[in-house]
Amino acid sequence: MSYLFTNLRILRKIKQASQEVVADELNIPRSRFASYEEGRAEPPYSMLIKLADYYQVSVDALLRGDFSKTNPDDLLKIGKNRFLFPILIDKKGNEYIEVVPLKASAGYLNGYADPEFIESLPVMNLPFSVTGKHRTFPIKGDSMPPANTGDFVVGKYIENLSDIKDGKTYVLLTKEEGIVYKRVFAKIFKGSGHLELHSDNPQYEPYIVKLKEVLEIWEYVCLLRTKDVKPEEINVDSMINFLRQMKVEVKQ
Secondary structure, eight states, rough: OOOOOHHHHHHHHHHTTHHHHHHHHTTTOOHHHHHHTTTSSOHHHHHHHHHHHHHHOOOHHHHHOOOOTSSSGGGEETTEEEEEOOOOOOOOOOOOOOEEOOOGGHOOOHHTTTTHHHHHHHOOOSSSOOSSSEEEOOOOSSTTTTTTTTTTEEEEEEEOOOGOOOTOOEEEETTEEEEEEEEOOOGGGTTTTEEEEHHHHHOOOOOOGGGEEEEEEEEEEEEEEEEEOOOOHOOHHHHHHHHTTTOOOOOO
């Protein structure tokens, strides 16, 4: 369901502008803009971008966010746009961080831009201060040791691909796989519209994803473990063998 028509009315009222003023800013007839607000016509993609830029919200938030329930002034502003990230704080002014439980991870692909879904998630605080938008994601599988099924990764939202550092780990939301936690390489595919994702477990081969398939990218901040550390995870010989398998030269 698109909330576009009602969102346009709400945003214009917040801006305290008339339909004629907004239409002039967008360089279109007032009647055409009125048809967008009244749901009699759908704006083309190029106009959606202009509307998003004018109201300083993301296109995704404009289409899928219900601004009648979420005050746009409470959304996180990143760059030119406000993104669909309601900011919740505790009594001390510290930001709450949403936690995506393992059971809810399958629904995150459909609900990541839905304020009601996000607001239904449990929240937590970190024992250290953070800046930017953070979220906590569940780990599935053994492709990124020492993280394993049942653990959680706290990530910081990344807006621009230029902020990706080759070889660092990120949580990605992709259209095909949903939530994945991988080591990302972008520069080797600069300008090609691709990312290469690597697992730290050598049993898993690297693979390519198209940027248009990536919906969100969150930079690794910390790992929350829910199980005891296994002896082999801190055994020096096993760690050296693991590094050798990854073709990393180990020096004494």
